[in-house]
Every structure is written in structure tokens, then in C-alpha cells.
Amino acid sequence: MSIAIANDAAPDVSRAPPPMAMLAELTHRCPLACPYCSNPIALTPMDEELATEEWIGVFRQAADLGVLHLHLSGGEPAARRDIVDLTEAAASLGLYTNLITSGVGLTQARINSLTDAGLDHVQLSIQGVSPEEADRISGYQGGYERKMAVANWVADSGVPLTINAVCHRWNMHEIDAMIALAIRLKARRIEIATVQFHGWAERNKAALMPTREQVERATGTVAAARDKYQGVLVIDYVPADYHSMYPKACMGGWGRVGLNVTPSGRVLPCHAAETIPSLSFLNVRESSLSEIWYESDAFNAYRGESWMPALCQSCERKRVDFGGCRCQAMALADDAGATDPVCIRSPLRERLTQETERLSAAPQGDFILRGR
Amino acid sequence: MTVDASVISGSSVVKLARGVRLREDSVRGRTVLLAPERAIALDDIAIRIVQALDGKRSLDCIATDFAATFEAPAAQIGNDVVAFVKELSLRRMLELVQ
Numbered sequence: 001m002s003i004a005i006a007n008d009a010a011p012d013v014s015r016a017p018p019p020m021a022m023l024a025e026l027t028h029r030c031p032l033a034c035p036y037c038s039n040p041i042a043l044t045p046m047d048e049e050l051a052t053e054e055w056i057g058v059f060r061q062a063a064d065l066g067v068l069h070l071h072l073s074g075g076e077p078a079a080r081r082d083i084v085d086l087t088e089a090a091a092s093l094g095l096y097t098n099l100i101t102s103g104v105g106l107t108q109a110r111i112n113s114l115t116d117a118g119l120d121h122v123q124l125s126i127q128g129v130s131p132e133e134a135d136r137i138s139g140y141q142g143g144y145e146r147k148m149a150v151a152n153w154v155a156d157s158g159v160p161l162t163i164n165a166v167c168h169r170w171n172m173h174e175i176d177a178m179i180a181l182a183i184r185l186k187a188r189r190i191e192i193a194t195v196q197f198h199g200w201a202e203r204n205k206a207a208l209m210p211t212r213e214q215v216e217r218a219t220g221t222v223a224a225a226r227d228k229y230q231g232v233l234v235i236d237y238v239p240a241d242y243h244s245m246y247p248k249a250c251m252g253g254w255g256r257v258g259l260n261v262t263p264s265g266r267v268l269p270c271h272a273a274e275t276i277p278s279l280s281f282l283n284v285r286e287s288s289l290s291e292i293w294y295e296s297d298a299f300n301a302y303r304g305e306s307w308m309p310a311l312c313q314s315c316e317r318k319r320v321d322f323g324g325c326r327c328q329a330m331a332l333a334d335d336a337g338a339t340d341p342v343c344i345r346s347p348l349r350e351r352l353t354q355e356t357e358r359l360s361a362a363p364q365g366d367f368i369l370r371g372r
Numbered sequence: 373m374t375v376d377a378s379v380i381s382g383s384s385v386v387k388l389a390r391g392v393r394l395r396e397d398s399v400r401g402r403t404v405l406l407a408p409e410r411a412i413a414l415d416d417i418a419i420r421i422v423q424a425l426d427g428k429r430s431l432d433c434i435a436t437d438f439a440a441t442f443e444a445p446a447a448q449i450g451n452d453v454v455a456f457v458k459e460l461s462l463r464r465m466l467e468l469v470q
Contacts, residue, residue: 018399020411066399068411094395096406120391121408160391160408188389188464189408231377231462236409 016294016303018066021258023073023271024055026086028263030075031104033139034127035367036166036208037200039075040274044263052082054285056089058261061289063093071123073100075263084113091118098123100164103150104143111150115157122154123162123191128170129177137170139369151185161187167218168195168208169364175221183233192222193238198272198327200370207367209359215240242356246317247324247340254302254326259293267292269299272327276336302326302337311339311346377458382435382450385470386457387427392465394422407465421456427469431457 028043050058059070070090077083078101090097098121099114111122124147128134131144138144154161163182167175175192182190194215195201195208210218222237229235241248251258251270260268265284268274274281279298282291293299302323305313312323323329324340332341333348341348380386388394392407394414403419405412414422424434435453439446460466 064399066397068395068397068404068406069409096393096395096411098408120393120406123408158390160389162408188391191409231464234408234464 016255016299019062019257019259019293020067021069021071022062022067023071023258023260024058025073025075025260025262025271026050026055026077026080026083028075029079030102031079031140032076032102032127032143033369033372034137034166035200035204035369036168036195037370038196038198038271040199040272043075048264049080050261050263050265050284052085054265055082055086058265058284058289059086059090059093059095061284063095065290065293068096069098070095071098071100076102076105078105078110084110084117087114087119088117091120096120101125101150102138102143103147104140106150106153108149108153108156111153111157115159119159121160121162123164124151124154125164125166126178126181127166129174129181133171139372148185151187155186160189161185162189162191163187164191164193166193166195167210169210169214170208170367172210172214172218175218176225179225179229179233179235183229187233189234189236191236191238192218194218194240196238196241197331198275202331204367206359206362207365209242209356210240211360212243212357215243241325241328241342242352244342245344247321247328247342249321250325250328250340253322255293255299256303256322259289259299267296269302270327273298275327276330278336307337309337309339315345377461379468380431380454380458380461382432382454383430384454384457384468385427385430386461386466386468387425388422389465389467394419405465407463410463418456421453422460425457425466427467430470 027049028039029046072086077099087097097119099119100123103124126134126147127137134144135141151161163185165178179190194210197205201208219239222235226235255269260271261284262268266281267284268281273279279301281298282296301307305318308318308323312318324343326336329338329340330336332352339346341352343349395404395406397404402413405414405422431453432450435450436446438449
């Protein structure tokens, strides 16, 4: 008798596999003003957002295509008045439905309506572990207290709760306290993600870049906590990119695992893909999701290995990290087809290291909140 | 409540935690266990075990039923079932009923 817990088999590079996950950015509207917001500089206005029936049509196509996990995100997804209807439609299609929320705008009654509609999981962001500091970073007075209330309501409902914390220079020393808070809030999982410099976050790079000392301590803290809380809290950790030797396997490979739909229906291989000017993206209002996933130029641009520079093609890690992040290559190398400059083998790595050290060594500067 | 994997034994009664569920994945022709940010492909025996975690029968009882079905030694199957269930509990996918 053999019992296997196996994750997905090794990638078949000859053909794009069906997508596993879809991130639906229901709206760009958000009450918070986080300095590391990953949404693009130009936000989609409300009157361009997909309507309820349009979103439900996209969910149906996604389920038919093989998507298992649906992430309802934003902006703040609770800003959509039809969030309960959208959740109910997604759940009825068998999609594992996850609400990624700031908590602001949710009441206990609304949470109960969502869980009654079939919501599977709630992912709640925190910006820090004290009301003063957390509210300073989110730019929203009273946000922290509201989040604590939301966490309790979710716990009361029985639906699994993940606490999601973006960490950066101002809060990276609080990781231990964030983990303790997640346990106190009865979360089953915490996602600690070091800030990535896309969208609005790019403007605050100098203020948010963690120091090398912070990054090293964080790695140790996470390893110890995983050991200590095994079976109590699942800890997912996205380490600091610029301080790593090898790039992240961004999105699990371009067009391999997931896709992202913007509020107005453009379909992207990742949320920052629109920073690559050579690509154009199709819209669910004009094309089917299947056509976009399997046949569009944007999704095929960086699939497989033929697009890779020689440095990546000859590298034994090419099926581990797929050459890294295309948007980061665009931002740092001015070439979306370059090896991610985070890679120790990139000719641009030395320059990135110097720049990172310079930002880390600078006195801690203040940041610009989004939209305040 | 939280399940401490070390307390799981043949006498334990468990069920899948809320937010963890089996689903047919017809596009890929397999069955997957879905949980927050996780999708785990299971083999046939693992699917049978997960389906048997009904929150009523003990793991020993489940193993005895399997031993009869598969005509295999109950002790061996019991060890495998407990080991598999411990793996699920470490992933925060179970609720301990008793």
C-alpha cells in the first residue's frame, strides 16, 4: 500500500498546462493608502470595472479551463457591492474561493453572508502589530482595530483565516510579534512577504528597502517559528529578493500556474506585467479566457525556454526559477527578456548589490502614502 | 481545535477542517485536496483514507475496514493510516473530534 502526498509533477515544458489559480482584481478602490501598494500607478476607475455578470462569466470560463483556486482581490474587494453574489457564483462553480481583504468595510453580518455563500478562506492583511504603527503605514486611522474585529468574526465563522503581512524596513523587526498575533487571532496560516518593488512601491524603494541585517534575522526568525509552530500555524515566507543569490520563481513560471484579471477585464500573466511595454494584453470582454491563456502573444512570450538568454538556457536552475521575474528584469535591466538581475550570475548583479547596500545604509527615510 | 500531530494514534477520531475539501479535477483527470493556497494531488489509497475521515470512526476502525477490503495486514495498514493522518495534521488540514 502506498500513500503519496505529492505536489504537482515536474513541468511538461512542451505545452502550457492548464492554470491552477486566478487572481480577480475586482476593483482598484481601496480605503487604505499603503506605501507598498503593488497596484499600478494608473488605477482603473469604478465605471470601467467589469459588471457582476461579466465577472461570473469569467469565473465560469476559469473553472472550465482548470482553475481550482480563485482569489477575490483588489484594491479592497469588499468595496464591491456585489461581493456576496460573486462569492456565491464562484463557490457554486466548485472554485476554492478566497477573499483577500484589508478588512475595512466588512461587518460581522457581511462576513456571515459571505461564508453562507460558500466562501472557503479569508486572507486578512495587517500592517503592523500596534495600532499606532499599523495605522501610520496603512494611512487609515482605526484600521488596526477594525482588522482585529474582522479576524475574530472570521474565526467565529469557522472559515480558515490567513494573516498576510508585507514586511519592509519599518516592520521587519516585528515578525515574531506578527506570528504571535496570528496565533492569538486563531489564524491557521500566515504569509509574510517581503515588499516587492512594483507599482506604487517603486516610489518608496528608499524608505522601504530592508537592511541586510534585518533580512538575515528575519530568515532565522521564520525558520525557528516554523519549527516551533509546526501543526499550529502554516508559515509561508517570501524572502527579500534583492538580498538573495537566486531570483524567485516568479508566478511559478510565466503562464504556467496562474493568471490575473484586472478590474476592467485585461488578463495578465502577473499583476505587474503591464510594466512591460512590448506586450499587449487581451480583455475578457473581447476574447475567451482559453484563447488568452493558450494562444495570446503575451502569455506565450516567456513560456518554455526559447525566449531565454544564453546565460539561462545553459543554467541548471532554468526549470527551478525560470529565469526569475520578467517585470523585475524590465525594471532593473530595461529588458524583460534578460536574466533577472537578482541572479548571482547576472552581469547586473554587482550594480544591484551596490544600489541595495546604498539604500540599506541610508538613514531611514519617510514614505509617500498612496492617495493621501 | 488545533491538532498536535504527536497525539494522533489509532484511537484518534478526526475529520477534515473547515476550508479543506476533496474535489474532482476533471480537467486534469484526478482528485485533489484543496486547502488555503494548497492543492494536493492524491493517489487512490489516499483518497479512500480522506473519504473515510468522517469524524465518527477511529483510525483503528478505518484501518480494520481497509484490511478487510484490501486483504492486507491490519497492523501495517494502521501504521500507514496514522502516518498519513499525521502529515495532514502538520499541514493544518484536520480537526480532532476525539
